[in-house]
Amino acid sequence: MPRVGLSREKVLAAALALVDREGIAALSMRKLGAELGVEAMTLYYYVPNKDAVLDGLIDMAVSRVTVEPVGPWREWLRAFAVAIRRELLAHPALLPLVATRPVLAPGGLATVERIAAALRAEGFGALEGLQLVNAVATFVVGHTLAEAGRTPGHDEPDVAGVMESLDPGEYPVLAEALRAGLGTPEDHQERFDRALDALLRGLAPRATL
Amino acid sequence: MPRVGLSREKVLAAALALVDREGIAALSMRKLGAELGVEAMTLYYYVPNKDAVLDGLIDMAVSRVTVEPVGPWREWLRAFAVAIRRELLAHPALLPLVATRPVLAPGGLATVERIAAALRAEGFGALEGLQLVNAVATFVVGHTLAEAGRTPGHDEPDVAGVMESLDPGEYPVLAEALRAGLGTPEDHQERFDRALDALLRGLAPRATL
């Protein structure tokens, strides 16, 4: 019953810590309360419901992704993609959330606005630039999703196990790729770089919208 | 108590119907049982747990995506992407699942194997080809995710509402893009086509793996 000095921010911070430590499945209002030395229902004074906590987590992550749009647009757009990826890999438990929920909170919108504005200054139309931002963002999210944190729970994906037990007779190409290093960290990094380059290479302002 | 003639397949089919109709959040073992005129626990005779139902749903969807790899590889790879997108849009409730869970079941692996093999015949390395398949697949999933079915529940995403209430002073480019048609079906289609073209245009076999 003594006051603890809570706030929406502290609740979100504790939620992020809990999620980072035990995975998204472990985030329940009761556990989050316990984390803060408080009963579950107390949290409802700072947050309307659990969904708001999840949305808050997303906005925290998205807000941390910032890029200064100076120099050649392909370069800072690439830096934007890399920044997203770094943030996602730092909090892989958030991936299912980011992939699943739209970015509607203030932090995310502000970032999108800034990038889109810079692209328009480069000759893209407003709609065109936004489409570009979206293409890059969804690409990064999709790719990072494939790379890490696939399982919604906290347990490791058993990809490795299944892969190793592949019948080389039935899946010869898969087996060969596995021997060639599929799934290693270097593989993921390289795959990301190559595909991102491909995407950026293929993009250009259309002059007319 | 009379036997109903259930089977794993029928359970999965009912699950898909239920999910299509009421969204992924409405899929509970009890409701799924009711759907089949059976108690919840009965399902556990055909399926080890709920996760297996979800995995089964994914594999059903993925298995339906098939492409004949004949002709120029960029063309049938494009057809592959379009086929994935069509299947996902036909069952948008599955999107959060497909995005979140790895493709490890037989159906998905077989498809991947076939595409990767065809790519190798085009001069890609085994690993390289698989990376390509993965890049295209994650791109499509990411993009479709942004297009539809964002909310995990069955209720419509309130994107439209939030967008309309945007302060044009604070988000001028976003507002302009909105007026230019952001978020319309044509916009999504065009965005998908353009980004996919960009991605494919940027990709090419590297000759050496």
Place this chain on the structure above:
DNA sequence: TGACGTCTCTTACGTCGTAAGAATATCGTC
């Protein structure tokens, strides 16, 4: 002191996944 707004707790309801095992239905064999 007392009253008031801020914050926290208790209790309760309906839902979920599923473990354990009892009850029933169906079928092969006599």
Place this chain on the structure above:
DNA sequence: GACGATATTCTTACGACGTAAGAGACGTCA
């Protein structure tokens, strides 16, 4: 048709979840 084995279904129960409703405790200012 009766009987035992096997395949299928049901009943009951437990602990966890999100959260509605309202009671209670705290700090502050009169």
